[in-house]
Amino acid sequence: MKFGALLLLLILHNVSAQPPHIPASPTNTTLSIMSYDLMPKLLVQFCPERIYADTINRELGAQDISQGALVHFSADIDSDIAPTTAPWIALIPCDRNATGHSQELDIFTLARNKGARAALLYSITSETCHINPVYAHSASNGEFDIFSMRSLSSTRILESQFQPPLGDLAYGSYEAQRLSDSAGTINSGIQSQKPVAAGFGLATLFTNATVATSSELGGPVTTTSAPANSPSSVTANTNTATRSPASVMLPVLYICLQALLTSRR
Template structure:
C-alpha cells in the first residue's frame, strides 16, 4: 500500500469518528430573524462560593420531549476533543459549543448535537465571541434531538466564557482539576457535588460551573436532583415546588436574602467585566 493510499484511508477513518457543527456565526440581522431573541429564556451560572451570573439567551431549537428546563455542569464541547469512542456519562451537563469553525476532519454524517446527546448532554448552548450570534443550518430544521440555545451578542459570549476562570480560581491549588472541557472521568469524580449543587440551588464546591436554562415557555418548573425537568425525569408533575431559579426550595429566608445581595453584586461585576471585555 502506497503512502498516499495509507493517508487517504487514515483520513477516511478519522472523518468517521468526528462530528460537524450544523451552525455558523453571523452578523446579519436577516440571518438571525428566526431566533426567538425577544423571549425570556434565562441562563444562570453559579460557582463556588455563592457566585452567580445571569443573562438572557435565544432559543434556536427545541427537542420533541423538551420541558424547557435544563440544569447541569456547563462544559466546552468540541468535535476536536470528543468522538464516538469517548465515554458517555449520566452526570447532568450542558454542552457549550463554538459555532465559529468545524474540525477540518469533521464527518458530515454525525452532527455535534447528536454527538453531545449520545454523551448525555441535556442541552446545548452555541456561542461566538467574534460575530453577533449563531444560526443553525437550514437542513437541521425542527429535527433537533436536543434543546439548542444561542448567545445573542459577542459580549454575552465572552462573559460566559470568562466565567470558566471562576472554576479555575476555585481550584488554584490544582487548576488541572477544573472542569472546563467535556471529561467523563472528571464528571464522574464530581458527580455527587454537581448533583448536590443542583438540588441545593448553589455550587457546593469548586472545579465546575452549574448552569440553569429556563426557557420562556417551559412546561415544567420543578427540576429533579439529576438536573432534568420533571417531564424528562418521568414524572407527570409540573409542580412549582422550586424557587424562581429552579432550586429545591430548601434555602431559608436569610440564605435567599444573601443570595439576592450576591446576585446584585454579581450583575454589577458583570457590567464592569463587559466594559473591560469591550
C-alpha cells in the same frame, strides 16, 4: 475476502475518526422576535456564591428546563470515548468546522451521545449563532435542546467566569471520567440548586413556562445589583429555610435572575 474485509475496516475507521460537523454558523443578525420577558434564561452558579445570569436564544428543542455542569465541548472530542454519567450542558463554539469533518455525525448528536442534557452555542467572532435551517427541519424536535448566546459581549463575560482570577474550573472542558467521578456532587448541586463544591459552573437553562407561582417560594431572596462594568457577572445569595428539588427552587432562581437582568436595562 480477507483483503476486502480489511479495506472495509479501514474505511469505517477513517469515517469514525472524522470530527463531527457543526450545523450552525456565527452571525451578527439576531432573529429573535420574543419580548425580553419571554426570552429563555441562563443562570450559571459558581462556588462560592457567584452567579452569571443572562437571556439567551432558543434554537431548537421543546424541553422547559435543562440543568448540569456547564462544560466546553468541541469537535476535537474523540467519538469513541464512553459517555459520562454526570448531567452536563455542552458549551459549543460555532465559529468554524474542523478540517475534514464528517457529514454523517453532527456535534449535537455527539454531545447527546456523551450524556449532555442540552447545548449552548456561542461565537467569539460574531454576536450569536444560528442553527442551519436544513438541520433544524431534519432534527427531531424535543430530543435535544439547543440554545445560543445573544451577544458577543455576553459571551466574553461568560467565558471570563472560567478563567483566572474569577475561576480556574476543573470541569471547564469535557473529560468524561472526571465528570463521571463527580456525578454525585453535580447531582447534589442540582437538588440543592447551589454548587456544593468548587470546580464547575452549575447551569440552568429554562423558559418562563417552567416558573411556578411565588407562593411556592421557600423563603426570602436577597440579590445584589449588577456592577456597571460587568452587568452579567454578579454575586447573589438565596436564603431559604430548607433546600428543595429543582421544581420547587426554580421560582427562587427565576426571581433572582429577573432582578439581576432588570438592573441591566
